[in-house]
Amino acid sequence: MKKQFMSENRMPEEKRILRGLSKEEVEERFIEGFVNKTDISTEKSAKEIVKSNVFTYFNFIFLVITILLCVVGSFRNLTFLPIIIGNTLIGIIQELRAKKVLDKMSLLNAPHAIVIRDGEQKKILSEQLVKDDVILLTAGTQICADAVVLEGTIQVNESLLTGEADEIEKTPGSRLMSGSFVVSGECYARLEKVGKHSYISRLTAEAKAMGNEEQSEMIRSINQLVKWIGIVIIPIGIILFWQGYIVNGETFQKSIVSMVAAIIGMIPEGLYLLTTIALALGTMRLAKRHVLLHDMKSIEALARVDVLCVDKTGTITEAGMEVAKIVPAKDAENTFLQSLLRDYASAVPDNNATMEAIRDYLERKGKDKDRDSDTDNDSNKDKTAEVQTFMAARRKALEVMPFTSATKYSGVVFEDGKYLLGAPEFVMGNAFEEIADEIREYTKKGYRVLLLAKYPGSDIKGTLTEKPEPLGYVILSNPIRENAKKTFGYFKTQGVAVKVISGDNPETVSEVARCAGIEHAEKYVDAGTLDTDEKIYDAADRYTVFGRVTPKQKQKLVHALQDAGHTVAMTGDGVNDILAMKDADCSVAMASGSEAAAQAAQVVLLDSDFAHMPDVVSEGRQVVNNVQRSASLFLVKNIFSLLMAIFAVVSTITYPLEPAQISLISMFTIGAPGFLLALEPNRNRIEGRFLRKVLLKAFPAGLTDVLIVGSLVVCGEVFSIPASDVATASTMLLCVVGFMILIKISHPMNKFKYGILIFNIAGLLFCGICLNQLFAMSQMSKISILLMIVFAFAAESLFRYLTIGVEGIAKFISSRAHRGAPQK
Structure with a gap:
């Protein structure tokens, strides 16, 4: 549509430029590697996804643990292995699925460019451009490779590259840097440096080599937690083995098994998986909403x-804009105003929504007038004359200044004068109050008003020193x-x-x-x-x-x-x-x-569609809130294992649990309920710091576990209860506390949450009774059962009071910090 308004004296030059490269020349550059494609990407490839899930620090630890258990012949305690393999496979599958969805959508949203080849204009992916291609650049286009302007004038913003927000005018011969974007105007440019040789690619490569700071607080907190756990498990494992084998005189097998149980308990093996899956599912759910x-x-x-x-x-x-009406200023003629606007729209290279709306309006007006003059030619001589004046008017543009965000107006110099079109406040400057009343009735109704004025000064590109003469107003509307x-x-x-x-x-x-x-x-x-x-x-x-x-x-x-x-x-x-x-x-x-x-x-x-914004916010809240809630379950086991290992070292006792028992506890009080809870809708507003909230919820349960199991171990020593009975009773007590924290973080309860609780209790009882040999669950003596029941009741009260105490201390510290913060 805009081409109907293009000045005809530009056509011979356009034909010279519009030929571009031939098909053979393009193929030759493809073979030589001069393609606008780079391997630099912030997204992981399929190979990188597999490597990042398989070759992890903790997977290496699990490999060492597996070898040690095989060496000592404790194959029963390899029950954690299917879980680790399953975690790894699920993580890979979910990330690959999310990548497939994102790749498909990214392709639809990939940068495109308008290129001239064999004299034809076509739209292709920016990655398919080659060196020496001629492209058309218009307002809003990001420059995809280093180029030089051949014809036309544009205003370019290079702030993403240089940090300077000023708009720079580019004329024939000017250099264009990839990564910058066109603010206004239109030009043809030839690509000089493409792909990895372009400025933006070199900049991106440097940024990638330096690494990026993790912006997600949740991921940053989990990384920090895992880092510290990874540091402490090696020395603790060595000390536990030394104590069991050298100090306590345990067998080599028993010392290895106890050490492995403590280390497995300290590793949050499912937390990364839970986070990855939650993010991947959230991404795919949003993809379905476009x-x-x-x-x-x-x-x-x-x-x-x-x-x-x-x-x-x-x-x-x-997004669409339309002209509601064009209103002449005082003492201005409507016919002259519309013909001037038509010539103005023909001269300026701007193709933003405002100028396109003006062009559409003027074209419709011209067609309406032409049709009316044909049907009523004899009866309305004056109207025909008006149409002829409107359609025939063609002023020659001597100078053009495209619209810029800084000036808020554009300008054209015709033979009969200099004209400006833009925001009334910026065009009129200090004289705006003279026309304020004329436009106020429109602005109050939510219309956008542009002023067309004649400028008596000498230069439209510099500071406006003279008062413009208002000619008319363009009234625009956006429903x-x-x-x-x-x-x-x-x-x-x-x-x-x-x-x-x-x-x-x-x-x-x-x-x-x-x-x-x-x-x-x-x-x-x-x-x-x-x-x-x-x-x-x-x-x-x-x-x-x-x-x-x-x-x-x-x-x-x-x-x-x-x-x-x-x-x-x-x-x-x-x-x-x-x-x-x-x-x-x-x-x-x-x-x-x-x-x-x-x-x-x-x-x-x-x-x-901006209406999707609530979906995006809600999806994000579901992911973060559910991961935050489930992370508390994972950390209960980690806190218990760490503190229990320290207690074992200090009191010179052997770590009481076996790896198979830790796997049983993890499966039904942490893993399964954690993943199921992550599927529940959760639209609550996110408050507080991720790690702090998670630790506050997990610490009372972890401390309860240590105090109860530690007391049970001491009683076992006093009453000479077999170690297998103590281990089985400890496993059941840890499961009881695990279900307590599960109920605590699940409030308010509903049918779905009751279903999760019942399912996991049933699963635990089934494995404990029917698969007791696999999970090292022995037939307990009467005194062991009695002690377990007593400590189970004690655990409920202890957990409740520790929770109240920890929450009270946290509130006190928070209030003190709030009072001590400087007032703004």
């Missing part, structure tokens, strides 16, 4: 969000999305504050936000008045709607909210959102918007 995650762990960041920054266009309103109220209502109930950050008039944006049901939408500010960082930081908390915001200010607003202690998500669909998106805790892009924004974001809404 949500693409560039990183599976990004759903955790969005689940923790308490401030959501959104743009007006494409988020609150539909509010049907589900906007419901979506923003959800965030209100979840305690997530919404900030609307837009480049449009603040009064207009405020009205649109109010109609969409955003709380405190009446609190708006013109970002043009926020000329210092102090004002921006002060406004971040005070206001809900920010209008006339520049890309750099969006970034600063995100920083201000983060510095105030908020977890910030930024949504956007345009190149002006990228600066803020890359610095937000989580970034969300609409696939229908700029390709550069979609590639920079962590989350992409493939159908551009």
Whole structure:
């Protein structure tokens, strides 16, 4: 459609450039390896997934343990082996399934480019480009390889590469760096450096070599926990073996078995698997809702969000824009205004949503007038003359200034004068109040208003020194999305504050936000008045709607909210959102918007429906809350085994349990219930630090286990109870406490949770009775049974009071820390 407005004097030059490479030349460059493809990727390949699941530190420990048990002939205690193999296989399968889904969706959302080959224009994947290809670059396009401009003028933002937010004009002969993106204008460029030779590839390679800091608090906490456990198990294992074999005079087999039991108890073998599966399932569930995650762990960041920054266009309103009407200013002629706008739209290279809406409107108007003149030619001479004037008008553009986010207007110099089109406040400057009343009736109704004015000054590209003469207003509208109220209502109930950050008039944006049901939408500010960082930081908390915001200010607003202690998500669909998106805790892009924004974001809404945002947040909360809850079960065993090993060393006793018994406890009080609970919907808001919350829940149960089993071992020594009976009674007591913590973390109970509890109790009883030899469960003596019952009742009271005590201490420390924190 835009081509109908292109100036005809450009056509001969376009034909020269539009030939591009031939098919043979492209094939030759493919053979030589000059292809815009690189092996640098942040995603794991299938081979890397298998290696990361198989060749782990703990799998190596399990391999050593297996060899030791085989050497001493204790094959019964290899019951942990199927679980470890199953964990590894399930982890590989789930990650590969998630990768398959992500790869399929990523292909649909992959960067594309418009290339000229054999004189034909076609759209292909950026990876299929070769050196010397000629491509067409338009507003919103990310530059996919180092290139040189052949024809046309564009404004480029290189902030993702240089950190500088200023827009740079690129004219024929100018160099373009891959990774930057086009803000406005249109040009043809020839690719010079592609693939691994391009600037962005070299930069990415350096960043990958340096490594990336883990952004997911949950994964970071689990990594930290596993790291410390991995450090302590080796020296503890050596000490336990030395004590059992040398100090206590146990057999070599008994010493090895006891040491292995302690080490297995300290390894959270299922925690990594649980986390991987939960993230993979969450990713696949979101994929079914047309949500693409560039990183599976990004759903955790969005689940923790308490401030959501959104743009007006494409988020609150539909992505499409349309011209409601064109209104002449005082003493201006409507016919002259429309013909001037037509010539203006023909001259400027901008192809953003605003200019496309103006072109569509003018084309419809022209067709309507042409049709009306044909049907009523004799009766309306004046109307025919008006049509001829409108259709024939063709001014020659002498100079063009594309729209930029910094100036908020574009400009064209015709033979009869210089003209500007853009935001009224920026075009008129200090004289804006002279026209404020004329446009206020439209902005109050939520319309967006552009001003077309004649500029009497000498230079449209510099600072406007003269007062422009208003000619007319373009009244634009964006219908509010049907589900906007419901979506923003959800965030209100979840305690997530919404900030609307837009480049449009603040009064207009405020009205649109109010109609969409955003709380405190009446609190708006013109970002043009926020000329210092102090004002921006002060406004971040005070206001809900920010209008006339520049890309750099969006970034600063995100920083201000983060510095105030908020977890910030930024949504956007345009190149002006990228600066803020890359610095937000989580970034969300609409696939229908700029390709550069979609590639920079962590989350992409493939159908551009903002109503999916509650699904993304809910999915993230389910993953984090359920992993957090289930992690408490895993850590109970780890805390018990660590403290019990220390108790055994200090009291010079042999570790009382066998590996098979540890496997039985893990299976029915940790593994199975943990994975089943992870499937339950959990939409609660995430609060507190992951590791702290997990340890607070697990510590009372772990300490109860140590005190009860330690006391039972001492009683066994006093009453000369066989070690096998003590081990069996200890196993049952640990299962009792395991079910106590399971009930505790499952509150409030429902049918699903009761089903999990009953299933695991039944499974435990079946294995303990029918497979007693496999799991080293002996026939206990009467005194052993009596002691087990007494300690079981004692365990309930001890667990309850320890829980109350630990929670009380945690609240006291938290309140002291809160009172001691500096007031903002």
